[in-house]
Amino acid sequence: MISKSTIDQVYETARLEEVIGDFVQLKKSGSNFKGLSPFTDERSPSFMVSPVKQIWKDFSSGKGGNVVAFLMEHEHFTYPEAIKYLAKKYNIEIEETEQSNEQKEExxxxxxxxxxxxxxxxxxxxxxxxxxxxxxxxxxxxxxxxxxxxxxxxxxxxxxxxxxxxxxxxxxxxxxxxxxxxxxxxxxxxxxxxxxxxxxxxxxxxxxxxxxxxxxxxxxxxxxxxxxxxxxxxxxxxxxxxxxxHKSKVLYGIYHAKQAIAKEDNCYLVEGYTDVIQFYQRGIHNVVASSGTALTPDQIRLVNRLTKNITVLFDGDAAGLRASLRGIDLILEQGMNVKICTFPEGEDPDSFSKNNTYEDVVAYLQDNSKDFIQFKASLLVKEAANDPIKRADTVRDIVNSISKIPDRIKREIYIQECASIMNISEAVLYNTLAQIGKKDSADAAKKAPQEQRAFEVVKNNKKDVVKVDVQYELERKLIELLLLYGNQKQKFEDLILKENETGDLVLEPEVMEAKVYEKIYLDLQEDEIELTHEQFKNIYYKLIEGLNEKEDFAINSFMAELDQELVSEISSILMEEEKYMLHDWERKDIYPKEKGVGVAQLVSETILTLRCFLIKRRIDVLQQNTQNMEEDHRETLEEIMNYLQLNKLLNKKLNRVLS
Structure with missing residues (x-):
């Protein structure tokens, strides 16, 4: 077992953005960072990292958590493995008790x-x-x-x-x-x-x-x-x-290359172990190998997390070079930018980097890395020579590669370039591209008739709208308020129910100063309200206890003591507003209201809304009880009238009009 003091030190020392930055290319976005999801295949960033809160959220897969949760999700570490990994990264000595033989077996x-x-x-x-x-x-x-x-x-x-x-x-x-x-x-x-x-x-x-x-x-x-x-x-x-x-999911050298790939914003892809090692030794660190296997989508996605640019290096006398080009189409399908570089006859990345200086190797790579379309065209044109049928096949082959590119603007630019290189009209190439698109769509339709039928069913059932669980949302909001502002002191306008001179019930405001967590706790206690969602209930009581006991309550330390399921739930709650930052609203001259403005009002409104919801639900239950015509319901009806009056007063306070 790892000692608690070691775990505490790991959480205090580890910087989430540094750890995740080893695996995902992150870009600054306000006070946060954003990047492509490492868990799904996507082209628009939906992955957010908050250095202030030390939590992350992946909006495409729904996953989230703290630094340990990321390593457990991404690297499939156990909790102790994640702690040990972070301890090693930050040079923290691990204190742990010796494992018994039984524990080893477990x-x-x-x-x-x-x-x-x-x-x-x-x-x-x-x-x-x-x-x-x-x-x-x-x-x-x-x-x-x-x-x-x-x-x-x-x-x-x-x-x-x-x-x-x-x-x-x-x-x-x-x-x-x-x-x-x-x-x-x-x-x-x-x-x-x-x-x-x-x-x-x-x-x-x-x-x-x-x-x-x-x-x-x-x-x-x-x-x-x-x-x-x-x-x-x-x-x-x-x-x-x-x-x-799983060899199809691994790239040799990725551990040593990941930081350089992200920094250089480019990855060199070679074939063998010694190619990687020799390049690295020469000073070019952003290099990985497919280890002799045909390139797979999983391997490409490993690189895609770090950069959008990949340069494939081929031996000067590479046998089956044309067959190797199939991997290029896979890279293009992932929306990546591909360049290709071949070495002089008789040379490979290993020998070339061994026999040349760092400056010479870098200069050669820069001068000889061709865009995939130029490379493929020059290679296939040599093969076609003066044979018109082979030439037509070559054009079709290149357009087929272009069709794999998801970005329409890039496709158009490549069509123009292909037309220029192959001396053929753009109209013909666009025609061919459209034919390939139709064929792919037809093939996809044949492969997935079930999915199509399922889609039709969903399309035709527009009435099946999912109802919002109001109580769930309100309880979630209370947890969010406790997490974000629990220790903040605020002036609250409390509402006291009194009779006025004419005997009517009215709500009179009374200002009180309290911490947010005290206000929420006392109000829920007074109304005997208990959270119904099991996870929220667990988080609520742990939060109230932590905020009550610790003046310097910190979310990061608090989450370190929770199981990963609760950590994931808390991350989802805290990172909810970060989702909207992904849209770059400011660039569209839209400026969303920042959180933290009007905290007291937000707390009061949330509690009032929950009260109204529970009162309405109580009224519904009482009304159902009055449906038996044989019983005397005068007391029940009087209770309903009181609740209706209270509900009206509370909604008036919330500036809501009741029909």
């Missing part, structure tokens, strides 16, 4: 797999640096590639001994379970058919090791390169798919 399967993977990374690194064979074989290979000691350490490179079960046996001796070694793919287990002892093999026997890390730095799996000339063995071997490693 750790969930994913966590156990992470622990095994992290142990394996340390083992392979130590083997590389501290064993004679590791130094003679693994370290020599990396040195031959030109990797420095600092680079080897930064990327946690390692070596697995060329022995059948050296790693597996060491891990088992250290107490790691065989089932997790097998699940992560580090160990291959074969049952003996004769019923004898189970055979265990190290998957990466005799290979240099490249740990594959998540965006937050957790070890997900490994890539291993063989050093012998064994033609039967694969040159590169990756960890198999597991609960923690």
């Amino acid at each position: 750790a969930n399967e994913k966590e156990s797999m992470y622990l095994v993977s992290e142990y394996a990374q340390k083992y392979f690194t130590e083997t590389l640096k501290e064993t004679e064979l590791g130094k003679a074989i693994g370290l020599s290979y990396f040195k031959e590639r030109g990797f420095t000691e600092d680079t080897i350490e930064r990327f946690a490179l390692g070596y697995c001994l060329d022995q059948w079960d050296s790693f597996t046996n060491t891990a088992l001796d250290k107490g790691y379970q065989l089932k997790y070694l097998e699940k992560t793919g580090l160990t291959i287990v074969k049952e003996n058919e004769g019923g004898g002892e189970t055979k265990k093999f190290d998957r990466f026997k005799g290979r240099v090791m490249f740990p594959i890390q998540s965006m937050s730095g957790r070890v997900l799996g490994f890539g291993g390169r063989i050093l012998t000339n064994d033609k039967k063995a694969a040159k590169y071997l990756n960890s198999p798919e597991s609960d923690i490693y």
Whole structure:
């Protein structure tokens, strides 16, 4: 267990905007920051971060919370993992009690797999640096590639001994379970058919090791390169798919590159591990690799969270270059800007960055990065040469790529450029673009008949309007007022019910000074009103207790002591007004009224509205009770009349006209 003092220190030290900025490109928006949602595929920012409140809200997915909640949602950390990650980031020493064997066994399967993977990374690194064979074989290979000691350490490179079960046996001796070694793919287990002892093999026997890390730095799996000339063995071997490693959702180097990608507002995409490492060592840090797999939408979205610009780097003699261009269309579909750069014949990103200075590499990338349309046109035109049919196919291929772009203005500019390069009229290209659009729409309609029918049902049922739950909204507003202004002192105009000279009931104003939380608590107590929504009730009592006990009540500290479900609810409440900042109203000469203006009036009106609602509901119940004609309802009717009179007075105070 992590000590409370450590948790408190983490919450006090961690800056939400810094932590989220490691994963999402944020832009200043007033006193807040905004960016693209890291949880959904979107093109307009709906993700808000409040440095003042230290909370975030994603309006597209509905998620929200504090710094720990973000890491739990985004990186799928457990609560202790999120605290440990922040402690490491801010150099906070963790105080925790030793875990018992039972507690270790209770750790969930994913966590156990992470622990095994992290142990394996340390083992392979130590083997590389501290064993004679590791130094003679693994370290020599990396040195031959030109990797420095600092680079080897930064990327946690390692070596697995060329022995059948050296790693597996060491891990088992250290107490790691065989089932997790097998699940992560580090160990291959074969049952003996004769019923004898189970055979265990190290998957990466005799290979240099490249740990594959998540965006937050957790070890997900490994890539291993063989050093012998064994033609039967694969040159590169990756960890198999597991609960923690999905190769289609991972980019090699993203952990080291994320800050540079956001800062440079561009990402270089290469193919292999050594391409990434050599580029990084040369000083170009905004580089990631697809690790030999075909590019996937999930991998593109990882980059899209950090930048809109991607430059794909191809080898000078890249075989199947045309096939690789399919990945370009996927990038375009995500609304990103794509450039392509090829290296001279016989060179790749690894060799080119190794043999040239930083300045030369940067200059080459700047001078030779072509817009995708120029690159694709020049490549395909060479292939088509003087063949008119191939030329027509080339034009159709380019227009097909343009059709993937969601932005209409960009599509139009690219059509104009394509017309110029291919010497063909824009009208023909627009025609082709329209045909592709129609075909895509028809295909989509065939694929989703169910969704279409569901849409028709919804369209035809316009009468099914969702009713607003008035009590829910009013209770939510009370929680919001307590969170935002609970400790503020205000002058309230209280209403005292009295009889005037003619015997009529009237509400007489009486000014009182109190803190917002005191006013709300006393009014609800006086009317014996209890919140009905379970989450609001929990938050309400915890808030009243916290505001009553602490003069320096802080929302961030308060949320640190709540479970994540309540934290998410509080974030949704507090960030409600931030949603409207996403629309840039000031640019349209619309200036919304700021919160904090007329707090006392807002509190009083909310409580009065809740009273009116509950009175009306009570009247409805009493009226239903009078429907039995056999009973005497004089007392009930008198009670109804009193409630109606009180309701009229309260609504008059709220400046509402009752029919």
